[in-house]
Amino acid sequence: MAGRHRLLLLIPARLAALGALLGIGAPALAAEDEALVRPEVERREIRSADIDTENFEITVFGGGLAIQDFGFSGLYGARVGYHVIEDLFVEATYGMAEGGETSFEELSGSAQLLTDDERQFRYYDLRLGWNVFPGEAFFWNRRALASAFYLTAGVGGTEFGGDTRFTVSFGGGYRVLLNDWLSLRFEAQDHVFESEILGERETVHNLELSASLSAFF
Amino acid sequence: MRLLPVLVVTLLLAAIPAQAKERLFVEVADPYIELHTAPGRGFPIFHVIARGEPVTLLKRRTDWIKVEDERGRSGWVQRDQIRRTEDEFGRRLEVADANREQYRRYRWEMGVLGGDFAGADGIGVYGAWRFTPNLTLQLGVTQALGEFSENALAEVGLIHSPVPEWRISPYFGLGTGVIRTDPAATLVRTEDRLDQTAHVAAGVRVHLTRQLMFRAEYRDYVVFTSRNDNEELQLWQAGIAFFF
Numbered sequence: 001m002a003g004r005h006r007l008l009l010l011i012p013a014r015l016a017a018l019g020a021l022l023g024i025g026a027p028a029l030a031a032e033d034e035a036l037v038r039p040e041v042e043r044r045e046i047r048s049a050d051i052d053t054e055n056f057e058i059t060v061f062g063g064g065l066a067i068q069d070f071g072f073s074g075l076y077g078a079r080v081g082y083h084v085i086e087d088l089f090v091e092a093t094y095g096m097a098e099g100g101e102t103s104f105e106e107l108s109g110s111a112q113l114l115t116d117d118e119r120q121f122r123y124y125d126l127r128l129g130w131n132v133f134p135g136e137a138f139f140w141n142r143r144a145l146a147s148a149f150y151l152t153a154g155v156g157g158t159e160f161g162g163d164t165r166f167t168v169s170f171g172g173g174y175r176v177l178l179n180d181w182l183s184l185r186f187e188a189q190d191h192v193f194e195s196e197i198l199g200e201r202e203t204v205h206n207l208e209l210s211a212s213l214s215a216f217f
Numbered sequence: 218m219r220l221l222p223v224l225v226v227t228l229l230l231a232a233i234p235a236q237a238k239e240r241l242f243v244e245v246a247d248p249y250i251e252l253h254t255a256p257g258r259g260f261p262i263f264h265v266i267a268r269g270e271p272v273t274l275l276k277r278r279t280d281w282i283k284v285e286d287e288r289g290r291s292g293w294v295q296r297d298q299i300r301r302t303e304d305e306f307g308r309r310l311e312v313a314d315a316n317r318e319q320y321r322r323y324r325w326e327m328g329v330l331g332g333d334f335a336g337a338d339g340i341g342v343y344g345a346w347r348f349t350p351n352l353t354l355q356l357g358v359t360q361a362l363g364e365f366s367e368n369a370l371a372e373v374g375l376i377h378s379p380v381p382e383w384r385i386s387p388y389f390g391l392g393t394g395v396i397r398t399d400p401a402a403t404l405v406r407t408e409d410r411l412d413q414t415a416h417v418a419a420g421v422r423v424h425l426t427r428q429l430m431f432r433a434e435y436r437d438y439v440v441f442t443s444r445n446d447n448e449e450l451q452l453w454q455a456g457i458a459f460f461f
Binding site for chain 1: 254255256257258259260261274275276277278279280281282283327329331337338340342360362367401426427428429457459
């Protein structure tokens with residue numbers, strides 16, 4: 001099949017060669033030759049490896065956590081994030097805090113609902129973040145810094161009161177870019193899970209307020 | 218709790234730059250390119266660089282590239298505009314795009330999945346290495362948090378994608394690992410258990426945009442318990458993944 005096709009294709013070429021021999025159709029042949037010399041456009045590809053890419057972000061944060069029924073306490077932790085596109089990022093967070101005493105414990109004087117170890121509040125979560133409202137923050141008339149609000153939602157686990165519980169977290173924050181790779185973030189998150197620490201099973205909300213410093217690399 | 222150190226290490230390993238990068242000089246071929254104050258289309262344009270002027274490519278974040286002109290002014294330019302610049306030999310530059318082409322060729326994949334693990338809420342992370350277009354080796358950890366117990370799974374698996382070039386690409390997998398069962402503190406104390414597992418999986422990867430994928434799968438587990446009967450468990454999960 002292919003052989004026959006090649007033969008068919010060869011027919012015009014043979015005819016042209018015959019024409020050339022006979023001294024006719026020479027200009028047509030020249031035009032065909034010219035078309036054969038195609039301009040060679042060399043395309044160079046800059047792969048992402050050739051330019052330094054900074055899509056990863058590492059963050060340390062500190063703030064406060066209001067653990068439902070257990071008071072407000074200090075919180076600190078770290079995050080690692082990856083910026084997939086300019087609007088979306090994914091982040092893994094690990095945070096630690098220590099629960100205070102319930103009002104019952106405080107009033108009773110000596111009763112302890114949880115051991116010291118069980119009072120440690122530790123959580124991890126995996127979040128998806130969406131950058132909204134990009135803009136600039138003006139510091140009087142001296143400096144303008146790029147900034148953006150972002151919304152996050154995620155799932156994770158919270159270890160408190162002796163068990164790890166499935167936790168849904170959502171919130172938002174404000175990011176100010178101090179320079180190319182350093183940014184300041186202010187964030188509020190709600191960590192929601194089902195708990196039966198105080199006897200009855202209920203949905204508890206734990207509100208986190210934090211400030212963080214993050215670096216892109 | 219045990220998930221995070223693994224994830225952090227995986228992310229850090231993935232981020233180690235291959236080598237020191239040199240600066241790239243190019244010439245603007247478009248009528249002009251627009252410099253934004255930060256990497257995002259919403260950030261203001263504060264400067265333009267006209268055709269013929271040389272610029273240096275400094276770094277890249279998502280689809281934005283930081284450039285610097287001869288006078289030292291620097292800003293962020295959208296990747297599509299950089300594509301139209303030329304190097305010193307007048308050749309047009311192509312800046313690698315995370316598109317369908319890369320989706321066909323990528324080597325590394327990471328993802329986060331959530332779902333139902335035998336009635337408990339499951340959350341998992343995984344890292345995968347695609348060593349041939351069809352075969353992927355995957356390492357993952359899953360935590361399942363239920364009312365009566367919490368389980369942690371660590372496993373290794375092999376995935377076969379018969380048609381990796383399709384946008385919606387099905388796959389099948391086999392894997393093995395260990396599962397730790399930790400009964401809830403509010404229950405009468407029972408022992409923690411560590412058992413071996415094996416599973417078969419079937420799922421689908423969907424290329425969404427850029428490096429982003431959606432992934433959903435079903436797994437059927439056999440837990441080799443120390444009791445007389447082996448336990449069978451089902452896992453349904455879905456989530457997002459990205460490749461690089």
